[in-house]
Amino acid sequence: MTNKKKTNLLDQARAKHPILLNVALMIVAAIAIGYIALLFVDVFTSHGQERHVPDVRNLTLEQAVAKLDAAGLKWDISDSTNYDESHRPGTVLDQDPKADSYVKAIRTVYLKVNAMHARMVALPRLTDVSIRQGMALLRSLGFKNVTIDSVASPYKGLVLQYTIDGRHVAQGKMVGINSAVRLTVGDGSIDITGPDAILDSATIDSIEEQNYQAELERIAKESRSNND
Structure with a gap:
């Protein structure tokens, strides 16, 4: 009897105030959906679950990965193209987030890893060019x-010979930009006269002013060819 009365009251309310009843039902449904959504957000974002980020700098990549796995953190390599001579090849140079911070369990730790070797480039023409042109070429390629x-x-000022890490290397060969380059330059202390001296001076100027860009283009082509 009681259930029938409740049903009758509900039917009467629906008949008298159909819009209000529908609005009330929609509000109840929205609250229920919102609550369920919050539960899913907590699950998928690991709400309240934070992880301590260990310090993995100066470790090998294998050691860093093992440490991050043990901490329950994901990882990825953000950069591995640069070579730092002050660190061992393949070691972690930096990390993001920083060490000793606290992050969500789903957060990825990005690692900057030292390259296994310095970038290789085709050796430019270094003899019979002015020291100014030779230095400009070397600097543009990254030699320090x-x-x-x-x-x-x-x-005076003409590069007569050179060595790469103490030995002669032919033009166009691939060398690391961390190589030690030694240039031997004329000092102009020997006095000569005649057409040869004028010709050589003009040749130096011509190389410096006209062939610099052509030399850069040739180096770029050789580097691409060697990389392919």
Whole structure:
């Protein structure tokens, strides 16, 4: 009897206020859906579950991965193209998030890993060019370890010979940009006269002013060819 009365009351309410009843039902449904959604968000975002980020810098990639796995964290390599001589090849240079921070369990730790070797480039033409052009070419390719020796010569500022890590390397060969380059340059202390001296001076100027861009293009082509 009681159930029939409740049913009758519900039917009467629906008949008298159909819109209000529908709105009330929609509100109840929205609250229920919102609650269920929050439960799913908690599950998928690991709400309240934080992980301590260990310090994996200066570790090998294998050691870093083992440490992150043990901490329950995901990982990915963000950069492995740069070579830092002050660190061992293949070691972790930096990480994001930083060490000793706390993150969600689903957070990925990004690792910057030292390359296994320095970037390789085709060796440019370094002899019979001015020291200014030779240094510009080397710097544009990324060489930093460059020393200059002077020897007695009629041709001041002209690169007469060079070594790469203490040995001669042919033009166009692939070398690491961390190689030690030594340039031997004429000091102009020997005085010569005649057409040869004028010609050589003009040749130096011509190489410096006209062939610089052509040399860069040739180096780029050789590098692409060697990489292929």
